[in-house]
Amino acid sequence: MSAHQRPIRLAMVGGGQDAFIGAVHRHAAALDGRYVLVAGALSSTPERSRASGAALGLPPERSYGTWQELLAGERQREDGAEIISVVTPNHLHFPVALAAVQAGFHVICDKPLVPTLKEAQELEAAVRQAGTAFAVTYNYSGYPMIRQAREMVRQGRLGDVRKVIVEYHQGWLATRQTGKQAEWRTDPARNGPAGALGDIGTHAEQLATFVSGLALEEVAAELTAFVPGRPLDDDASMLLRFEGGARGVLTVSQIEIGRENDLRLSVFGSAGSLSWRQEDPNHLVYDQLDAPRQILTRGGPGTGEAAGAMTRLPAGHPEAFIEAFANIYRAVADDLAARDRGENITPDYPTVRDGVQGVAFMTRVLESAAGGGVWVSFKGRA
Amino acid sequence: MSAHQRPIRLAMVGGGQDAFIGAVHRHAAALDGRYVLVAGALSSTPERSRASGAALGLPPERSYGTWQELLAGERQREDGAEIISVVTPNHLHFPVALAAVQAGFHVICDKPLVPTLKEAQELEAAVRQAGTAFAVTYNYSGYPMIRQAREMVRQGRLGDVRKVIVEYHQGWLATRQTGKQAEWRTDPARNGPAGALGDIGTHAEQLATFVSGLALEEVAAELTAFVPGRPLDDDASMLLRFEGGARGVLTVSQIEIGRENDLRLSVFGSAGSLSWRQEDPNHLVYDQLDAPRQILTRGGPGTGEAAGAMTRLPAGHPEAFIEAFANIYRAVADDLAARDRGENITPDYPTVRDGVQGVAFMTRVLESAAGGGVWVSFKGRA
Amino acid sequence: MSAHQRPIRLAMVGGGQDAFIGAVHRHAAALDGRYVLVAGALSSTPERSRASGAALGLPPERSYGTWQELLAGERQREDGAEIISVVTPNHLHFPVALAAVQAGFHVICDKPLVPTLKEAQELEAAVRQAGTAFAVTYNYSGYPMIRQAREMVRQGRLGDVRKVIVEYHQGWLATRQTGKQAEWRTDPARNGPAGALGDIGTHAEQLATFVSGLALEEVAAELTAFVPGRPLDDDASMLLRFEGGARGVLTVSQIEIGRENDLRLSVFGSAGSLSWRQEDPNHLVYDQLDAPRQILTRGGPGTGEAAGAMTRLPAGHPEAFIEAFANIYRAVADDLAARDRGENITPDYPTVRDGVQGVAFMTRVLESAAGGGVWVSFKGRA
Amino acid sequence: MSAHQRPIRLAMVGGGQDAFIGAVHRHAAALDGRYVLVAGALSSTPERSRASGAALGLPPERSYGTWQELLAGERQREDGAEIISVVTPNHLHFPVALAAVQAGFHVICDKPLVPTLKEAQELEAAVRQAGTAFAVTYNYSGYPMIRQAREMVRQGRLGDVRKVIVEYHQGWLATRQTGKQAEWRTDPARNGPAGALGDIGTHAEQLATFVSGLALEEVAAELTAFVPGRPLDDDASMLLRFEGGARGVLTVSQIEIGRENDLRLSVFGSAGSLSWRQEDPNHLVYDQLDAPRQILTRGGPGTGEAAGAMTRLPAGHPEAFIEAFANIYRAVADDLAARDRGENITPDYPTVRDGVQGVAFMTRVLESAAGGGVWVSFKGRA
Known part of the structure; x- marks a missing residue:
């Protein structure tokens, strides 16, 4: 307007x-x-x-x-x-x-x-x-509190990042769905070779690397198609190794009944931790060594410039999915x-660079899964 | 677009x-x-x-x-x-x-x-x-789950409404604030005679009557200006009597440190109850006699046409303040x-009718407070 | 042992x-x-x-x-x-x-x-x-985080207490219940003249004064028996005036379907606020002016001696109702x-002193309600 | 007594x-x-x-x-x-x-x-x-709502179990701690060869198999000692394969700053899902296909005999760690x-059988980790 x-x-x-x-x-x-x-x-x-x-x-x-x-x-x-x-x-x-x-x-x-x-x-x-x-x-990287999280990692407020847990829980494909959305997303010809992995696993990977600032080095992955007859994975879990020794767990699913769009990220460092949930996007949980937990709110005290630049409304006036997308x-x-x-x-x-990184991620995960869950390296490739 | x-x-x-x-x-x-x-x-x-x-x-x-x-x-x-x-x-x-x-x-x-x-x-x-x-x-009456709540009341899914609790907690005026917003809102000449009562009490009243479908009959109110020197109330609490015997409690404040825009509504009936919070607007808690609590989600199973008409995104993709306003x-x-x-x-x-009702509410509350918190009737007036 | x-x-x-x-x-x-x-x-x-x-x-x-x-x-x-x-x-x-x-x-x-x-x-x-x-x-005053709250008020960490909101939500008497518990509690001969007011309103009053450290000065109350034929109130709401100018809202009910034993207390001061819920008793929400919200946990960082003396387990190992009672x-x-x-x-x-105070509270509230919700003073009495 | x-x-x-x-x-x-x-x-x-x-x-x-x-x-x-x-x-x-x-x-x-x-x-x-x-x-298997969860799985209310996620987040060993507890738990001579894996990983494994009723078949694990100089793992993550095709993710840690004793379990089936958190032990989230989420409460409507047998108090009067242990x-x-x-x-x-199973779990996980995170089978062993 x-x-x-x-x-x-x-x-x-x-x-x-x-x-x-x-x-x-x-x-x-x-x-x-x-x-x-x-x-x-x-x-x-x-x-x-x-x-x-x-x-x-x-x-x-x-x-x-x-x-x-x-x-x-x-x-x-x-x-x-x-x-x-x-x-x-x-x-x-x-x-x-x-x-x-x-x-x-x-x-x-x-x-x-x-x-x-x-x-x-x-x-x-x-x-x-x-x-x-x-x-x-x-x-999802357009959410203000995700920007806040990245800024805090960059400022060293978590110390060295040690562990990243990223989860993306959905349940809408728990049965053999019909409907336009479900159909093309479970059709390899239109969707590509990665099911849940491509649709939401790439979001999870992007969020984890965006916030932590760390590149992936190795992955061991398990892809599963739980719904009988489904030609593409509807669930993907994997162990991650990041550059510098950080470790990670990524699990995404589209068959977890009752979960709507439950993307979650936790980053644990040597001096502090952060946790965020997409379904409650205006809050960021911040823990420091030997101090009470803090709940940072979008627009509230303790949030910095990176979040501020993505913020349209005062604290307590929630922003959500469309606003993040609009960012x-x-x-x-x-x-x-x-x-x-x-x-x-x-x-x-x-940018397109992030897009390429996501495709590399899919590719390596498919490779790991094809090998029965073996460790596959990202280094020196793509 | x-x-x-x-x-x-x-x-x-x-x-x-x-x-x-x-x-x-x-x-x-x-x-x-x-x-x-x-x-x-x-x-x-x-x-x-x-x-x-x-x-x-x-x-x-x-x-x-x-x-x-x-x-x-x-x-x-x-x-x-x-x-x-x-x-x-x-x-x-x-x-x-x-x-x-x-x-x-x-x-x-x-x-x-x-x-x-x-x-x-x-x-x-x-x-x-x-x-x-x-x-x-x-x-706030544009939120989908508020529409859902009203529809459920109308459908009789709560039985007869017995009690309504509406709260609106803010803290941004806990001290003598400066800044454009704070200044005109605490200046009777520009704001009118009701401080927190006018600014957020009217929202609370509108939400309570909008969802319950009940008209107010009597009120006994306490208005307070907690910040020294403030010429207008920054806190208002009151007991409500609705038509048909329902009872209510309304409390709003702008001096509750740490509360951002924490508007809450609970409606209790003879067969069920509903609770909603503005800072978590995509969920509606529904309780029935002798049954487990249900959490209804915007776009999710169990929500009806009224909410659907106000909904832009699938469940789990949160909508928020701007979307409700846009409704x-x-x-x-x-x-x-x-x-x-x-x-x-x-x-x-x-409509203008709702606006008039809000002004009548403010007027009666001011009258009650001026009388030391006496009961004041809405009947046969305005 | x-x-x-x-x-x-x-x-x-x-x-x-x-x-x-x-x-x-x-x-x-x-x-x-x-x-x-x-x-x-x-x-x-x-x-x-x-x-x-x-x-x-x-x-x-x-x-x-x-x-x-x-x-x-x-x-x-x-x-x-x-x-x-x-x-x-x-x-x-x-x-x-x-x-x-x-x-x-x-x-x-x-x-x-x-x-x-x-x-x-x-x-x-x-x-x-x-x-x-x-x-x-x-x-309920035996809960560690209630002791923590009282200690923080005493230490001045909230500044001057301005407002107290205490709620006690139950739903188990939403219909004409049978069973031993329900029967004597709704029988004036065995229960006394105050229904929900006596059973849970006195808990609410005690908690509010215990934590805030403030004596009540005046009350205006509404007692209701929502269930047809019930001889005692099953719902009570009131406005409170404390010594020194603090204000309060107390609402208790036994007809709020879906609410189990939902006792809540919020205390708002000129420098900070506290909120606590009995159904999540190991946490205490602490807000300060212009600072991120803190979540204090029983046994966790930031809790003091008063809570420590009531604590048996490390943080994260929840204690609950029996432990508080045992305190x-x-x-x-x-x-x-x-x-x-x-x-x-x-x-x-x-002690018996607190017991007498609770009876005085019941008495004044019954008096207010009998007068149609008029303001009744505690001063110079009992 | x-x-x-x-x-x-x-x-x-x-x-x-x-x-x-x-x-x-x-x-x-x-x-x-x-x-x-x-x-x-x-x-x-x-x-x-x-x-x-x-x-x-x-x-x-x-x-x-x-x-x-x-x-x-x-x-x-x-x-x-x-x-x-x-x-x-x-x-x-x-x-x-x-x-x-x-x-x-x-x-x-x-x-x-x-x-x-x-x-x-x-x-x-x-x-x-x-x-x-x-x-x-x-x-933790003594918690009433864990018994409820197991009973619901056994009753087929989740359909076939597809996926289990179990997490146990602690942070108390995020730095080189002193103190009696920390010392023996990080000393291989007194603690044994598995650090966080033995201390809390075994709880997680037991809870997952206790509730799901499924035996483990294969594991691929990553053990890490994040704190410099620590001779035992303080973090363990793994992918699980259960009998019958169910898949799982297990992650436990003692270096996640701010996490106290945050044990969580989710079980996803073809007809429904369950989620539980130890720090909020009186609630169990139950999701069914195309139905609103239900929150089951200990002692509340919808809970069955298995939970009832472990319950001492009415709903809303929380029970916790000691009560579960006492069970x-x-x-x-x-x-x-x-x-x-x-x-x-x-x-x-x-019983001792469960204890042996836990040791077998530790043993296989150590074996997987020693091999660099390779898949190790439980079948035909122990």
């Missing part, structure tokens, strides 16, 4: 009428008035694309039947889209994002970035060559505004 | 650069892409109004120096604002809202509506005469869209 | 086989090995008394048919009981306790002490004359041991 | 004046009046043993200087101890327990049972031969009482 700068012209590929994540991207883009949706290729068939576009108020000529038409059409317009949000099922991330980058568009792409490391590296190279902005919506969009808008001014700023959002 | 209908043209009075609530209104209006901000008279001086307007990207000619100029200017334009958000300090609600209504604008006005019952009734009469839409931002704005947009289509729908947002 | 001193010989009046509170007293007495149960008049009929005694392993000759026989019998024995636990329905507290005191026994008596202020004063005078130890089992018994044992050594120590348990 | 049967004569080896766990055993034995402490060899030197005995009120002739003297002395007395509680540092469990069993005493022994599988099997054989009762104080002691007392009556009942407490 506010518009310190002129709104950025946004086009969307995917995200038609009953897509969950497309609507989230639109709310996130809208929240701060920094974007205006100008075009879309919103569904997998031209008819449904156009219907979705109409429902969103897009002019018919910019409600494209295919993403190829969208890129071509918007490229030609003087008032064409500047940035493309790629919110399709996973298997389309690569062709759409690559073509968009090569056509000079900035891109905001959902995670996991692409199915294979080869594609990830190709995409990263294309971004480097094009010099465009490229964000991957690791949206990614806002950071991209800030980057584009800086580029407009001829400035070069460090992106305060997850 | 989405725009099923053409965006509604919105102007804002108040809400300049460092105003908390103005920014909230803008986020709320933006979230669903149903409004476009076209004009403003954003601050108390013409210079600051214009600076705020520029920062928000308003064209200079629609960044007005005074609200009178705004109403006059927008009225004349073919593309003029259709609705005015009144987000000034309380003492200006009455003149601005009245003039806006009389000029034929729809209005969204902050609470408490106005300082006195006389003004409230005059405003209500004006709205009735003009036939315009008039919303009062009792935003008021969206309901107003739905009303205006229906009016555009020539339809007449029951407003699904708090 | 441990026995630093010789065990104290205990007799029990009331507390037969299906009595809830009698079993609690026995666990509490047993926990630290400081008492040995030597005699009982456990039920309201001689037959059931003897059966209960046999079940508890009492020798037949010390399993008395009536409390009069018990007092007479034990008085004559060289190895007779030294202390009498009075755990009968309320209407027997007065005659049993008075006779026991006059016969020279120490007494541990349940609350509420007696039904009327006249009886309370008579009992207090008898205790003063006899010089015996007399404890009233306001057991009262242990403090009485310490008093008797000191008396054995010829020393005179300040009782670290609630 | 109550004594339906004559009290059982108990002697204690270890548990002198500043030992944490000895005091816990004494409280647990005392709580229900089923035991009387008659003898002890309480410390590692005769002088300190006798001083501790005196402090506990033991007669000098039964306050032995060594455990050998105790066994010999009590064996000769007509009123000698019937059961020996072994609460020494771990390295003494084996010789003391073995000698006690061989001398015909019943035994209650702390965990981990013994350091090696060979000793464990030797001890188990001795118990089988002697026919005595032998309990291992896996006290083990009480079950042993019930076993001995049945033996007295010539009956043979299934022990409702963890």
Whole structure:
């Protein structure tokens, strides 16, 4: 709504009428008035694309039947889209994002970035060559108290990080679900080779490394498909070894009945600890040696600049999922505004590099699981 | 961002650069892409109004120096604002809202509506005469799980309501604060005669009656100004008698150190109970006779249509303050869209009637406190 | 089990086989090995008394048919009981306790002490004359974190106490219950004139004054019997005025479906606040001006001597209801041991004085309610 | 205190004046009046043993200087101890327990049972031969809601168990601690070869298998000593494979700053899930497919016989660590009482078999860790 700068012209590929994540991207883009949706290729068939576009108020000529038409059409317009949000099922991330980058568009792409490391590296190279902005919506890293956690780790307030526990509990795939979301996410052709691992394991990995600041060195993983007949893992647990000797546990699942979107992170250091839960995102538990537990609140006393920059409301006025997602969009808008001014700023959002890292993670985990849970190294690879 | 209908043209009075609530209104209006901000008279001086307007990207000619100029200017334009958000300090609600209504604008006005019952009734009469839409931002009633609670009460799932406890705990005025927010809210000239009572007591009263469906009959109240030298109450506690024999307790405070925005509601009936907390808004505790406690979640199993209509995200993806606020704005947009289509729908947002009820509440409570905490009746009055 | 001193010989009046509170007293007495149960008049009929005694392993000759026989019998024995636990329905507290005191026994008596202020004063005078130890089992004040709270108030860590909120939520009498417990507690002849007020309101009042250190000055109260046909209040809410200007809210209920034994206390001062819940008794929430919230844990960092003296286990190994109750018994044992050594120590348990204060509270509240919720003063009375 | 049967004569080896766990055993034995402490060899030197005995009120002739003297002395007395509680540092469990069993005493022994599988099997054989009762104080399985959880799994209310997550978070060894507890627990000579793994990992393993009813088949483990110079692991994480295809994650630590005694268990099945936390032991979270979450409370609606048998107080009156521990002691007392009556009942407490299983677990985990985290099988072994 506010518009310190002129709104950025946004086009969307995917995200038609009953897509969950497309609507989230639109709310996130809208929240701060920094974007205006100008075009879309919103569904997998031209008819449904156009219907979705109409429902969103897009002019018919910019409600494209295919993403190829969208890129071509918007490229030609003087008032064409500047940035493309790629919110399709996973298997389309690569062709759409690559073509968009090569056509000079900035891109905001959902995670996991692409199915294979080869594609990830190709995409990263294309971004480097094009010099465009490229964000991957690791949206949980947009939460203010996650920024607070990272800042505290960086400030040494935990001492040396020793152990990281990251969990992502969901239950919505505990049975053989039908419905659009469930179908493509359990179909290797559209989802890629990693089920829960790709969908939520990559979020967990990104959050753990984002906050701890530590790179992974080795993993031993167990992937399971608990629901009979399911071709992809619906549960993944693993032991992690980080650079410098820190250790970790990561467990994610989509068959844990009753768990909704229960992403949790704990980081334990030699001088203090932090714990955070996505379903209670405005609080951060901070423990120090021989001192009472502290509960830091978003906007409250003891929170610093990093969280403050992601905060819209005073303490006690909860912010949540959309606001965190919008922080990614806002950071991209800030980057584009800086580029407009001829400035070069460090992106305060997850980039294609983070996306590649997530694909490397998936790849190594699949390798470990294929070997029966053996230890697999990240070093000297990817 | 989405725009099923053409965006509604919105102007804002108040809400300049460092105003908390103005920014909230803008986020709320933006979230669903149903409004476009076209004009403003954003601050108390013409210079600051214009600076705020520029920062928000308003064209200079629609960044007005005074609200009178705004109403006059927008009225004349073919593309003029259709609705005015009144987000000034309380003492200006009455003149601005009245003039806006009389000029034929729809209005969204902050609470408490106005300082006195006389003004409230005059405003209500004006709205009735003009036939315009008039919303009062009792935003907490926009939370999905509050709608769920009201629906469950209406469905008889609590049996007869017996007792209502509503609490609103804040601590930010525990000392003699400075800062814009604290100053006008503790100044009778700008805030009106009710301190914490007006600012948050009215929210508590509205929530209690909104969910329980019961009208107040009598109150015995204690108002206190704990901070030395403060001319307005910063704490209010009272016993309530509702129609039909239900009883209630209401306590609100702005001097409870450590409490941020801790609004809580419990409703106890002859067959079940409900409890809700604003700082954990996606959950609703439901207890039935001789059955285990249930935790209902927004978007989760067991929630009904009323909550569903206010919900944007799946369970576990938390929604919060801005989304609840946006539900008021969206309901107003739905009303205006229906009016555009020539339809007449029951407003699904708090109206001028609710605003008047809040002023009546303040008035009776002030009367009780002035009498030393005597019981005062609502019956046959206002 | 441990026995630093010789065990104290205990007799029990009331507390037969299906009595809830009698079993609690026995666990509490047993926990630290400081008492040995030597005699009982456990039920309201001689037959059931003897059966209960046999079940508890009492020798037949010390399993008395009536409390009069018990007092007479034990008085004559060289190895007779030294202390009498009075755990009968309320209407027997007065005659049993008075006779026991006059016969020279120490007494541990349940609350509420007696039904009327006249009886309370008579009992207090008898205790003063006899010089015996007399404890009233306001057991919630035995919780370590309640002691911690009181110590922090005394140390000035909250500044001046401004506001006290005490709540006691139960739901077990939400319908017309049968069963021994429910029957006598809703029968004025056996329970006395105050229903929920007497049973749990007195606990709430004691906790509030124990922790805050403030005496009550005035009360305006609303008593309600929500269950049709119930002759006693099952719900009580009131506004409180303390000495020195502090204000309070007290609400208790036995008809709040789903609430088990949900006693809560919050104390707000000019420099800090404390909150505690009986159902999570090992934690104490401490808020200070402009600092992150602290969670103090029993046995953990930041807890002091007062809590430490009531603590048996390290932090994280929860203690609960029986342990808190046992703290009262242990403090009485310490008093008797000191008396054995010829020393005179300040009782670290609630005494007959506290019991009288509770009866005065009940009396004034009944008076307020009888007047329709008028303000009633405690000053210059009782 | 109550004594339906004559009290059982108990002697204690270890548990002198500043030992944490000895005091816990004494409280647990005392709580229900089923035991009387008659003898002890309480410390590692005769002088300190006798001083501790005196402090506990033991007669000098039964306050032995060594455990050998105790066994010999009590064996000769007509009123000698019937059961020996072994609460020494771990390295003494084996010789003391073995000698006690061989001398015909019943035994209650702390965990981990013994350091090696060979000793464990030797001890188990001795118990089988002697026919005595032998309990291992896996006290967490004495919690009522853990019994409730096991009963629900057995009733099929979770469907097939798919995944088990068990965590045990402590932080008290985050630095190089001094103090008696810390010293022997980090000394391989007194503690055995497994640090955190033995101390709390065995609790976690026992709880997971006790509730799930599933045997372990394979483990891949990572043991770490984070504190420089510590000769034993202070952190252990592992992936588990259970019989029938269930999978698990176990992580325990004693270096997680701020965590006190945070043992957590979640069991996920094809039809429902359960979650429990030791620091909030009176609640059990129960989730079913497509139904709102239920919170079961100890003593509350929906809890069954298994929990009921372990429950002393009504719902809302919390029970905790000592009560759970006392449930083990009480079950042993019930076993001995049945033996007295010539009956043979299934022990409702963890036996030497469970102790052996724990040692097998430790052994396999050490083996996995020694191999760099390789998968190690339990099948066909131990």
